[in-house]
Amino acid sequence: MSGDESLNANPSYEHLVHIKDHSEVALYELIPDVVWFFDLDKHGWWWGNSAAVKFWGLSHVDELINKDLSGDTQGAKDRTAQTFELAVQNGLTIDPWTTYPNGKPKTLYMRHRAVLLGPEKHRGIIAFINEEVNLGETPENLLLVEAMRYTNVAVTSFDFDGAPVVENPEATEAYKHISRTDLPTVQSFFSARFVNPAEGEAILAQAIECKGGEWTCQVKTSHGERIHNLDIRMTRHPLSGDFLLLMSEYDVTPLHEALEVAQNAQEELRKLAHYDAVTGIPSLRYLMDQEQSLMAYSSKQQLSLAILYIDLDGFKDVNDNCGHETGNRVLTQIAQRLSQASEGVGQAVRLGGDEFLIWLSDSKDRAVATDIAEKLLGLIHQPIEVSKCCQITVSASIGVAFHHSEQQSLDDIIQAADHAMYTIKHAGKCGVQVATER
Helix, strand or coil: CCHHHHHHHCHHHCCCCEECCHHHHHHHHHCCCEEEEEECCCCEEEEECHHHHHHCCCCCHHHHHCCCCCCCCHHHHHHHHHHHHHHHHHCCEEEEEEECHHHCCEEEEEEEEEEEECCCCEEEEEEEEEEEEECCCCHHHHHHHHHHHHCCCEEEEECCCCCEEEECHHHHHHCCCCCHHHCCCHHHHHHHCECCHHHHHHHHHHHHHHCEEEEEEEEEECCEEEEEEEEEEEEECCCCCCEEEEEEEEECHHHHHHHHHHHHHHHHHHHHHHECCCCCCEEHHHHHHCHHHHHHHHHHCCCCCEEEEEEEECHHHHHHHHCHHHHHHHHHHHHHHHHHHHCCCEEEEEEECCEEEEEECCCCCHHHHHHHHHHHHHHHHCCEEEECCEEECCEEEEEEEECCCCCCCHHHHHHHHHHHHHHHHHCCCCEEEECCCC
């Protein structure tokens, strides 16, 4: 792809200076600092001043232009491309680079400007090196800079206004979709990373006040919305000495997704344990798990806790004559009716088979419980349509028991209601019986 094609495909490059040939850069020979021009589209030097030729241990600029860079890694090429894009947006980049003049590593701060080079308008960067900011050849410095460059952790330093000072390639890649020219101010770049910019502004203020900290939040990256853990530390600019915030971002999205899966699995297990699979209403285990709070609430509010034990009459005939699928439909319809009838005053649960239970915890009058039980007889007896041509009618026997002694457990009350239900069952079914208190 030619440079002209690149320019036409990227209107954002139109503002860049176009240097057509080497005659336009002759004045750079007067600059004592190292200056070279790098052509990204051919991945090689386009020109360099005498200081640059000397820096690379060469004798003539043509040797620099013809220098073989075929051994460069893809990571090095990507880093150069990212630097170009940053320079296009910011006008100037300042960050540490490790170069290898005469095969020996040398790490220093470099300034880069983006330009277009030659008649083809190739993407290019002008590199400026001031030897006074050389970071030296200390192995620890080299390792630190290289680690920051190639780590998959996004690292960015910001001034206290939230304007980016320098970032590593991972951060550049993560936020390449944020155009600094589209932001109201360059200071908005910090908060622009967040799904909720107001949250970003609050974190920036807290980080400055507390001199750092850790936060977990949703950010907008070039790969979509992610969950990042932000580790922010106070640091200083190595050249000016100004205080900066150094932010390392760890993508913890997979961890949160795994936790969500685990939580969903726990919720499913809880439902299996506490909800009836056929009717969808709570099970007896759900009720028993509520025993302590239920009894305490009833005593504190001086309410009359009541248990309604419900057994369907003739349900076995439904299963035998119509099949279990039809029987399940009947049970589900009955469960829905019981739940609706007890809403606001209690809770319906399925015990198993054709037996249900309703506990009434918000009744201040025992008569209310017996009135509800009588109304349930009518609700249950209403026909249930299981198909367009088939309706089924069942009745119920209901036993009612009340909490009347502190020595009673919930199971004691349930057993009392169960005995009362069997009393009406043996007396002819389809009725309500209140348990005798002992």
